[in-house]
Amino acid sequence: MQRYFIDKSEIADELVLPAEIYHHAIRVMRLHVDSQFELVLKTQKVALMRITQVTKEEARAVLINWIETKVELPVHVTIACALSKSDKAEWIVQKGTELGASEFIFFAGEFSVAKWEQKKVAKKVERLSKVALNAAQQSHRTKIPTVQYNQSLTSIELSGFDYKLVAYEESAKNGEKSNLFGLTESMKKEITNSKQPELLAIFGPEGGISPREVDYMEKNRFVFAGLGPRIMRAETAPLYLLSALSFVIELG
């Protein structure tokens, strides 16, 4: 069923569809009187709606009932990716949203070949936020992931994260295996105590993480984790992490 996000915390008995939703629901999806759709409020509550009236100018819908959903990953995951050569940002945001990420941060790593021109940053972030919105609707999320850009790894605000992880190829090469597993185990414990852990996960560029960045993350008690024995492209590693988290926490 079609799902839309609306920028309201509550809705009246009868709702006049906002212009954007009107356009997509009526013009694009050809919904009509008695068609149903889902509406996600800012509170993340999900309403099942029925269209009652359609004119050339507007459409009205009424609430059928509230839907109980539990689709959000119990961990609040922030995926922070260094800019990579083949700019896969859109792709990381789309797939990462399907897989349950809450926030995306793109930053210029010291070894990043790619750069975002300062004057283009706002446009890129706006574009990526739109990708996140569409993917959230498509994958029936109740939360729209946020997207931001940071000048560097060290400018990412670390306070507020319960767990800080970096996907470190050297760890994998040295056969490091258990760090990610250990991390998920302790997050699971917190979740069973009905906490929602906040995880920051850093992913380097093709060129890797610089010695200074490694030093900075060691000082700040990051967990250096290998993601298995195969070398993954920069855009694949975040999906590995999110899939593993979902599997062990939501299915395990």
Next chain:
Amino acid sequence: MQRYFIDKSEIADELVLPAEIYHHAIRVMRLHVDSQFELVLKTQKVALMRITQVTKEEARAVLINWIETKVELPVHVTIACALSKSDKAEWIVQKGTELGASEFIFFAGEFSVAKWEQKKVAKKVERLSKVALNAAQQSHRTKIPTVQYNQSLTSIELSGFDYKLVAYEESAKNGEKSNLFGLTESMKKEITNSKQPELLAIFGPEGGISPREVDYMEKNRFVFAGLGPRIMRAETAPLYLLSALSFVIELG
């Protein structure tokens, strides 16, 4: 380090690089005398090689030593995807290879919107096999995944698979959680007894799996597994499965 596959089971003390490797190593990557690269034999043995001579016509290299590697997923995974609207086949093969899949099968599902014209199948499979080769080299696999096309789900040969799974959205909707986890647990047991389980994993098209296909898979004892509460695009689900398998089997 650059890695190449060679269609030989053994190499002499001195090797004249095959034309394709010569072109890529010397012309594209600009390797020169004393440059090192890795060579993967048909036996999956990995040789560390040093270039000893470069002319306009050929290049020679010698074996430095054999490299001990364990980069292959301990489960032999066959990813079978119904053709999907937005033809993401290349993408599934590239990412699935990075994540350790051994075989890819594309088939026309009963509810598949997309179709592959019979006369184009050979070219598509050839193209996808090249994608698998490149991804295998890039992710330092020792095995090149195979790619094939099947007319339908029922024409896929089932004998020889120890485990048969289908990613079933209805299962997820009904809150089915434990089937995939149970499957991985029993595969882990086999692996600890130094077996290599053979897993077939089926992924339907956007339109879903037809009642007849469901019936066929039930008759053939497939495990119907949900992959978490979020709806994933057709091309995302196989990556979720492969990542989860790697995490629980290689890191767990």
